[in-house]
Amino acid sequence: MMRRSRLAYVPLAMPLWALAEFFVFLAVSHAIGAGWAILLLAVSTLAGVALLRREGIKGWRAFQQAAQENRPPGAEVANSLTGLGGALLLTLPGFITAVAGLLLLLPPGRGLARRGIERFAERSLGGAATGDLFGPRxxxxxxxxxxxxxxxxxxxxxxxxxxxxxxxxxxxxxxx
Known part of the structure; x- marks a missing residue:
């Protein structure tokens, strides 16, 4: 029996995610008012767009610096991917994605996500390639x-x- 890929569940999860975002929006707009809720979503989207550019440039510079110093660039790449993922989640409309994006941008969440990326890379690529990317293990x-x-x-x-x-x-x- 073949193990089913997690990507097979994405079409089922998307409508559930949209429904959850809708209900959270209703709850927030009931608590603070619809105008404030829409303004809060607009601000989070604009902040996400600004952070996308900043995180991308910051990640590229860290990658270049690691390459110039002959260090494995994996830690910089994982940190950059985490920051870009957080900024991208902020750009999407919705309070659930905004909170998830903020968690990825703050240091504790960023560290956990970076270690998750490193473990995923190790499982997917193997130990030798992961050592080349992230240095000695x-x-x-x-x-x-x-x-x-x-x-x-x-x-x-x-x-x-x-x-x-x-x-x-x-x-x-x-x-x-």
Whole structure:
């Protein structure tokens, strides 16, 4: 039996989401007035449009800086995607999407979403490609008892003659 893709549920979820947005709008307009509710939606949409531009430029600059410093750009890309997703949700009309967008833009939500993107990339791409994107990862290797290996210095150590050597490799079996 094949596992059904989560994308198969999108056509079912969209009308439910629109209905939920409608009822939340009615509740908010009842609480603060229809004019204020419409104004609040307009302000959140305009803020989302402004943030889309800012987050895009900020993410591009962070990516370029990581590339210039020969660092893996994955953390910058994940952070940028999270910010862009939050700004995009703010541009959509509705209070539910606006709150979700704000949660993605604030530091605690952004950190959680960034780690989720990293885990998704690791599951989808595998460990080697994820290491290239996000840098060294914590892995457990076993030679008897599990040991956590943490790479502290990502820069290769200089050797004799001015050339650099890669850091020493630790061989082991990856335990999931």
């Amino acid at each position: 914590k892995v457990k290797v076993h030679s008897g008892a599990p040991v956590t290996v943490v790479v502290v210095d990502e820069q290769p150590a200089p050797s004799h003659g001015g050339r650099t050597q890669p850091p020493p490799a630790i061989e082991g079996e990856i335990v999931r």
